[in-house]
Amino acid sequence: MLRAERSLEDAISKTLYEAGDAMADRTGLKIVGVLFATVMLAVTLATWTVVKGYADGVYSFESAAVARIAPR
Numbered sequence: 001m002l003r004a005e006r007s008l009e010d011a012i013s014k015t016l017y018e019a020g021d022a023m024a025d026r027t028g029l030k031i032v033g034v035l036f037a038t039v040m041l042a043v044t045l046a047t048w049t050v051v052k053g054y055a056d057g058v059y060s061f062e063s064a065a066v067a068r069i070a071p072r
Contacts, residue, residue: 053059 050059
């Protein structure tokens with residue numbers, strides 16, 4: 001029984017050692033990072049623009065239209 005356990009440990013160690021080459025590609029990770037950063041920047045700029053618009057009064061939460069009637 002002890003021999004079988006040792007053999008299993010050796011097989012697992014060998015598999016883990018050989019899997020060292022199976023790590024993620026650094027170039028691929030950089031591309032994914034740049035994509036996430038670009039999307040984050042776009043969302044941040046869009047949010048900033050909307051918040052600034054509300055602060056400046058360009059947009060409003062009220063949806064009721066104001067009737068403007070020209071004087072006669």
